[in-house]
Amino acid sequence: MSTHTAVSRAYNFSAGPAVLPLSVLEQIKEEMLALPGVGSSILEISHRSQAFVEILDDARQRLVDLLEIPDTHEVLFLQGGARLQNAMIPMNLLSDRSQTADYIVTGKWGLTSSEEVQHYGKLNLAWNGADSGYSRLPQLSEIDFSDAAVYIHFTSNETIHGLQFSRPPANRDVPLVSDSSSDFLCRPCDVSKFGLIYACAQKNAGAAGVTVVIIRKDLLARSGDRLASYLDYAQQVKGGSMLNTPPTFAIYVSGLIFKWLQDQGGLESIYELNLAKSEMLYAVIDANSDFYLGHVKNKADRSIMNVVFKLPSPELDKKFVEDASNENMTSLKGHRSLGGIRASIYNAMPVEGVQVLAEFMRDFVKKHG
Ligand SMILES: Cc1ncc(COP(=O)(O)O)c(C=O)c1O
Known part of the structure; x- marks a missing residue:
């Protein structure tokens, strides 16, 4: 792929927002004034219009096909970044403050995720790599899982420290939650092994503004009726990721990225x-x-x-x-x-x-x- 268009493009090694495929950028440029057959820009059409509903459905279906997401799981396109997921996860998955979650902390992002748990329940820091300056991952035998944990959270790729799990770091019958923000779609993934996977789009899945959440259906019941609608995964599923106006442009870009991945x-x-x-x-x-x-x-x-x-x-x-x-x-x-x-x-x-x-x-x- 050439990196030189009329505007000279650098080799961009940014950690995120990050490089996008040139062919995707060119398609965005071409369609910016009017989507084919629509006559208006993606920036101008209603999220309730047939054109956008098709874009959203197409993006969701392409993601399901790419990752072979089973029927047991739902796909959401949310806002608030991975950061909001750090809070929504304990908010939804811990039924009350007495419940415990295990966090395997292998870098700054895992630490940030773990810090939100205290607002909603009990944190068990099952492993913390801080002593090594987050320069290594734990062996399974080093992780101090709690028998009481109702989910286990880990960061599949620590973007700052450059550590990546090659397989999930737990083999327990407890829902596994992965912050996959910086290695989403970089390799095949057996989604059935996970309770929840989340990834902000601006690294491997599109532009800033949308975060993908893949959640096992049986976990949706855990939130009960305690939460505000936007923060409740079950309500988001019912609303088809459209409880509020979704980030239409970012979802459009993610759809193009999923198609690009299929074409690769x-x-x-x-x-x-x-x-x-x-x-x-x-x-x-x-x-x-x-x-x-x-x-x-x-x-x-x-x-x-x-x-x-x-x-x-x-x-x-x-x-x-x-x-x-x-x-x-x-x-x-x-x-x-x-x-x-x-x-x-x-x-x-x-x-x-x-x-x-x-x-x-x-x-x-x-x-x-
Ligand atoms: C692994 C990981 N988790 C979470 C985040 C935070 O994402 P956001 O800024 O979308 O909240 C990042 C961003 O760099 C990240 O790399």
């Missing part, structure tokens, strides 16, 4: 590509391990979405980001809490962009190593 051959194909892309960067890191200091200790824990490393000094980190920017690679600066470098290589990052970065890294170590 689906999640098996995109997974192969993601493995190959991340391996290109990890190979340079491993071949120069005195210079590129990977944040994650065990290779098996490394993220295929966010590659996080430091150089031997903050000055070199800064120079790396500046020189990369001069070569048309942007947003490589690590998160402010960690420093160093973070290369986010989501589904839409072309292989060519990763090749250019890997080449740049090899040159940079030759010059400064």
Whole structure:
């Protein structure tokens, strides 16, 4: 895929909002003034119009097909980001304040999620990787599950620390809840294993403004009638994600992304590509391990979405980001809490962009190593 249109496009390694496929951006541009057969822009039509209802249904169906979501689960398109889900999950799944939830905290996002539980019930911090600076994932035997827990929450990919679970970190008969915000749709996923999966769209599934929630139907009853309608998953399901005016543009973009993923051959194909892309960067890191200091200790824990490393000094980190920017690679600066470098290589990052970065890294170590 070419990265140069009439406007010069950089290789954008942003952690989110992040790069989108060029073909999707071009379609948005083409349809911005009038959707085919509609005569108005997606920004101008009612969410109750047939045209938008079709867009929403199409997006939902494509997602169901991509992930092979079983009939046991519902799909919602909500607002408020992953952040609101951090609260809606304990709000809905804990029936009262006496109930407990297990949280496996492997980074900043897991920690943020866990902090909301106190408003609605009891938190059991089943594992917290803070002591290791969130540089590794736990073994199953290290996780201190509570027998009382009514759900188990984990973050499948920690965007800041670059840690990703290769399989769910629990094998108990308790609903598993995954914050999949930064690795949603990066690989096939057996949805039947999960009670709830949530993902904000602005990394791997579209534009900021919409968050996908996939919830097992039997969990919908837990909220009772305690909650305001917007905050109640059961009410959202009844209202078809349209209790209020939904983020119509963001849902339209997500639908285009789901179609793009299908056109790429689906999640098996995109997974192969993601493995190959991340391996290109990890190979340079491993071949120069005195210079590129990977944040994650065990290779098996490394993220295929966010590659996080430091150089031997903050000055070199800064120079790396500046020189990369001069070569048309942007947003490589690590998160402010960690420093160093973070290369986010989501589904839409072309292989060519990763090749250019890997080449740049090899040159940079030759010059400064
Ligand atoms: C894993 C993870 N969870 C949650 C969030 C927060 O998402 P939002 O800003 O949509 O609330 C992010 C955003 O970077 C994230 O990476």
